Amino acid sequence: MRLHRNLVFATIDALAEIFNVGNYADKVIEKTLKRDKRWGSRDRSFIAETTYDIVRWKRLYAEIAEVKEPFSREDLFRVFSVWCVLRGIKLPDWPQFEGTPVRRIKGKFDELSKIRKYRESVPDWLDELGSRELGDKTWTKELHSLNNQAPVVIRANKLKTTPQKLAEILKEEGIETSNLRNYPEALELKERANIFRTKAFKDGLFEVQDASSQRVAEFLNVEPGMRVVDTCAGAGGKTLHLAALMENKGQIIALDIYGNKLKELKRRAKRAGAHNIDTRSIDSTKVIKKLYNTADRVLIDAPCSGLGVLSRNPDAKWKLQPEFIENIRNTQLDILQKYSQILKKGGQLVYATCSILPSENQQQVQKFLKTEEGAKFRLKKEKTILSSESGYDGFYMALLEKE
Numbered sequence: 001m002r003l004h005r006n007l008v009f010a011t012i013d014a015l016a017e018i019f020n021v022g023n024y025a026d027k028v029i030e031k032t033l034k035r036d037k038r039w040g041s042r043d044r045s046f047i048a049e050t051t052y053d054i055v056r057w058k059r060l061y062a063e064i065a066e067v068k069e070p071f072s073r074e075d076l077f078r079v080f081s082v083w084c085v086l087r088g089i090k091l092p093d094w095p096q097f098e099g100t101p102v103r104r105i106k107g108k109f110d111e112l113s114k115i116r117k118y119r120e121s122v123p124d125w126l127d128e129l130g131s132r133e134l135g136d137k138t139w140t141k142e143l144h145s146l147n148n149q150a151p152v153v154i155r156a157n158k159l160k161t162t163p164q165k166l167a168e169i170l171k172e173e174g175i176e177t178s179n180l181r182n183y184p185e186a187l188e189l190k191e192r193a194n195i196f197r198t199k200a201f202k203d204g205l206f207e208v209q210d211a212s213s214q215r216v217a218e219f220l221n222v223e224p225g226m227r228v229v230d231t232c233a234g235a236g237g238k239t240l241h242l243a244a245l246m247e248n249k250g251q252i253i254a255l256d257i258y259g260n261k262l263k264e265l266k267r268r269a270k271r272a273g274a275h276n277i278d279t280r281s282i283d284s285t286k287v288i289k290k291l292y293n294t295a296d297r298v299l300i301d302a303p304c305s306g307l308g309v310l311s312r313n314p315d316a317k318w319k320l321q322p323e324f325i326e327n328i329r330n331t332q333l334d335i336l337q338k339y340s341q342i343l344k345k346g347g348q349l350v351y352a353t354c355s356i357l358p359s360e361n362q363q364q365v366q367k368f369l370k371t372e373e374g375a376k377f378r379l380k381k382e383k384t385i386l387s388s389e390s391g392y393d394g395f396y397m398a399l400l401e402k403e
């Protein structure tokens with residue numbers, strides 16, 4: 001691979017903004033890619049993938065490069081040169097790479113690879129938390145898996161197509177996919193591509209949704225005609241899936257505390273041809289209370305640490321703080337106690353997170369069952385999806401019935 005100066009410089013700029021300013025990697029990359037209209041798809045994927053890679057391996061690379069935050073531009077070039085050396089990419093003869101100690105980089109890599117927190121590049125506190133909650137053996141495997149680049153999985157929108165037809169349509173647009181066994185609506189891209197540019201996407205034939213995430217709506221046992229409340233709907237990944245499973249019949253009320261996310265949900269619903277979704281912003285407790293005892297099904301796709309989706313969101317490793325996880329656990333329990341009251345007697349509720357920590361998952365459900373509201377519920381089944389076992393995101397889901 002030959003390195004192009006403007007692509008490397010754009011990557012360094014993006015890294016400076018992510019590491020030193022603290023902006024989100026996806027937003028920074030999106031902005032960086034708009035900088036030069038002449039960049040083709042290979043140029044764009046170089047910038048995006050290299051930036052994500054260096055974000056993912058920040059601790060390991062910085063340790064090898066012997067640099068500390070906040071990084072100067074010179075430091076970032078040193079980190080970049082570690083990335084090149086470890087990938088076997090020939091360094092160009094630019095002044096920024098002069099005197100790069102190639103042998104020393106390889107030696108330090110071998111040495112640091114013996115220690116998990118460096119090898120897998122995580123902060124000390126996170127390594128300790130994961131190991132304490134999951135056990136050393138499972139955490140080691142899981143962390144390794146969460147450091148792999150996530151595959152691109154899409155969900156065929158059954159309101160408009162079938163996975164088979166969609167695969168053919170995408171093939172005509174130059175995108176090859178394969179079916180995923182045991183995931184009835186999913187297709188996986190054989191090669192990464194910007195699928196948002198396809199006509200099939202603009203026509204609402206699919207949504208990008210990880211395979212594990214596609215398990216959540218299925219878990220809720222919805223049927224056409226039901227009244228379903230999606231309490232933490234965000235931009236609607238699961239809401240749209242619910243609408244498809246309900247064949248557009250019945251009613252879905254999508255709630256969130258952020259109105260802008262619900263606006264995006266509406267846009268996506270229009271594209272998907274999902275007509276049975278109402279959105280309501282939770283701007284007071286009244287919004288929830290009005291819905292008490294009205295729903296056949298409730299989904300609580302709770303805010304969480306997001307540790308199960310590190311492979312698609314590697315900068316969370318550096319942005320997450322232990323206090324955030326502590327606070328989010330309180331929110332999760334509070335939400336469970338309040339939003340569960342939306343359910344009618346005999347109705348079913350799914351509590352889900354994209355976390356792999358038992359303290360956000362099964363332990364929260366057990367705590368909830370011991371509360372006054374929780375005593376009305378029975379745990380029907382629960383499922384923990386580990387990335388190391390499934391090859392996709394880490395998720396947790398529990399199905400509860402109101403007796």
Ligand SMILES: C[S@@+](CC[C@H](N)C(=O)[O-])C[C@H]1O[C@@H](n2cnc3c(N)ncnc32)[C@H](O)[C@@H]1O
Nearest residue numbers: 231232233234235236237238256257301302303
């Ligand atoms: C895991 S995300 C939801 C993802 C979404 N369901 C999807 O499938 O795309 C959690 C959502 O909960 C929302 N949220 C956070 N606190 C909340 C609260 N107290 N009540 C309702 N929603 C909340 C966040 O804004 C976020 O959109």
